[in-house]
Amino acid sequence: GAVVSQHPSRVICKSGTSVKIECRSLDFQATTMFWYRQFPKQSLMLMATSNEGSKATYEQGVEKDKFLINHASLTLSTLTVTSAHPEDSSFYICSAGAKIREQFFGPGTRLTVL
Amino acid sequence: QKEVEQDPGPLSVPEGAIVSLNCTYSNSAFQYFMWYRQYSRKGPELLMYTYSSGNKEDGRFTAQVDKSSKYISLFIRDSQPSDSATYLCAMTPQGKLVFGKGTKLTVNP
Numbered sequence: 001g002a003v004v005s006q007h008p009s010r011v012i013c014k015s016g017t018s019v020k021i022e023c024r025s026l027d028f029q030a031t032t033m034f035w036y037r038q039f040p041k042q043s044l045m046l047m048a049t050s051n052e053g054s055k056a057t058y059e060q061g062v063e064k065d066k067f068l069i070n071h072a073s074l075t076l077s078t079l080t081v082t083s084a085h086p087e088d089s090s091f092y093i094c095s096a097g098a099k100i101r102e103q104f105f106g107p108g109t110r111l112t113v114l
Numbered sequence: 115q116k117e118v119e120q121d122p123g124p125l126s127v128p129e130g131a132i133v134s135l136n137c138t139y140s141n142s143a144f145q146y147f148m149w150y151r152q153y154s155r156k157g158p159e160l161l162m163y164t165y166s167s168g169n170k171e172d173g174r175f176t177a178q179v180d181k182s183s184k185y186i187s188l189f190i191r192d193s194q195p196s197d198s199a200t201y202l203c204a205m206t207p208q209g210k211l212v213f214g215k216g217t218k219l220t221v222n223p
Contacts, residue, residue, distance in 0.1 A: 004157075034210065041122065043202065043213040044158070093157050100206050101146040105157035 002028050004096050006106035013084055014114055021079045021109045023050075023094030029074035030096035034103070035067075038091040050077040050094075084113045117141050120203055120214030129223050133190040137203035137214045140184065144205040144212075147179050149188045152200045152216065161188070161201075193221045 003026040013019050023033055031052045036044040048069055049057040056069035068080040077096075081088055089112050097103040120137045127133055135149075146165055150158035164170045167181045178187040190197055202216040 006157075041215075043118075043120075043215045044211075046210055046212075049210065091155075095157075095211075100209060100211060101148060101163045102160065103211065105150075105159070107157045108155065110155070 002026075002097065002104045004094065004104045004106040006092075006094060006109050008109060009107060010110045010112075012112045012114065015085050016083055019081045019084055019111060021081075021092055021094075021111075023077045023079070023096070023106055025075045025096045025104075028096075028098070030077075031074060033071060033077040033094055033096045035069065035077070035079050036093045036095070038093060038108075044093060047079075052077075081111065084111070086113045089113045117212050118203065118205060118214040121217055122215045124218040124220060126220045126222060127193055129193060129195060129221055131193050131221070133188075133193050133197070133219060133221075135188040135190075135201050135203075135217050135219070137186050138184055139186070139205055141205075141207060141212075142181075142184070143207040145208070146206045147177070147186045148204040148206075148211070149175075149177055150202040150204060150213075152202060154200075158202055193219075195221050195223050197221050 005024045007022045033050040035047045050069045050071040052071045058064045071077040093108040095103040095105045148163040149161045152158040164177045170177045174191045176189040198220045200216040200218045203214040204211045
């Protein structure tokens with residue numbers, strides 16, 4: 001199957017700082033990528049749909065000014081958590097794929113905000 | 115009522131057992147039904163997807179969909195310790211995935 005990478009795999013930061021997470025499709029081009037958040041023992045919750053060359057589409061309740069998404073190329077989408085707070089601590093996962101029913105997920109980024 | 119309900123378990127079985135994992139859903143607009151496997155601290159991995167009611171088999175895995183009951187299942191035959199993971203069902207009406215909570219499975223040698 002296709003490969004999606006994420007960087008970093010783990011990040012610890014102080015409250016109030018910003019953190020950038022990268023999602024790359026390594027062997028295919030992705031016009032659309034998805035960003036999810038997963039709290040412990042909870043399901044994946046879709047945060048936003050990242051569209052190459054246009055603005056991201058955010059799910060209800062997700063602050064677009066706090067979670068900045070940039071999809072600058074067909075292989076890279078970035079999620080920036082601005083002014084992070086402890087409640088933003090979570091597991092962030094991206095996915096990409098030619099079809100919604102065949103999504104390939106990245107390995108995830110564990111964010112801890114102190 | 116949540117769109118997708120899945121018993122989080124945990125489920126513990128002996129090696130070689132047949133495992134049955136299930137989800138129910140409320141939105142009749144869901145068209146595709148996926149099963150993902152997620153190991154601890156990793157991203158989900160697609161196992162298989164189905165479209166219509168009926169069964170789909172892939173090796174030791176069989177996915178079953180009953181649209182009339184809004185009920186889907188994943189069966190794992192001859193379960194192995196390496197199958198120990200969290201299994202997530204997911205569905206899509208169009209354009210995005212809706213996930214169940216996941217069922218944590220442990221297969222004991």
